Amino acid sequence: MSGGAGSLPHVSSLTLVRHGQTDYNAKHRVQGQIDIPLNTVGRWQVERSAEELRREYVDTAPEGRKQLVIASDLGRAMDTARAFADPLGLEVHPDPRLRERGFGDWEGVSTEEAMERWPEDYASWMSGGGGELNHGAESKIEVGRRGLEAINEWTLSADADTDLFVFSHGSFISQSLQALLGMARTYPEYVGMVTMRNAHWARLVARDMLDGQLRWSMIDFNRGPAIAMRGDWDRPMGLVVQD
16 A cells, blocks of 8 residues: 655645544544534633644644545544634535544443353453454554545645645545555554544645655644543533533
8 A cells, every 4th residue: 555645746744633522532432533512621622732833833834735524424633624714714615534443343232241141252352352343343454545546635635735625534534644654565454553632633744756656754743732630531620511
């Protein structure tokens, strides 16, 4: 699986953002492609992250720099994208290829239940052995393939004065990054990268190689706003939870 987009032109940078918290996240349920909305904490998280993303990467961007925003068409990713894009007057382009990894019969099941009912398959999943595939889960290779396809297509659709922002999901981002950076060739079980926290992001910059190919250098991973490091990001003090 190739890690480069191939031909020029291309965007200047790539930022992949995980959606904010949902009730399934809070209850440790396998979410997959079920369209679960952000909860109160998740809406608070995405506002904080959107503020930081705009301050860090838009307000300080060189004059003439543009932003292109794409998102999984699932509501939790679209709403996370809109928290960033709406104040900038930017359109959010939905793309179903950016959806979370499908988990088949395990979708909606708590990790505790999966561990109790299918201990061998659960242990295999946790170690990268593929036990989840016995329950209809989409393969990590396929997730990486569709992620690479979508990112490359959008990357090549804009010019070098554009920053591409991708709003998606934890497993999708992990598998897509490992495919994009070529890590999947060395570690085909896709355990070389942890899942990012809710409303955190990874950022990469484009590099033009002497052979004309595009390579990516990752400069941030699992980054969030400063408040995520200072307090309880998943249960913020003083927030009235109404979900």
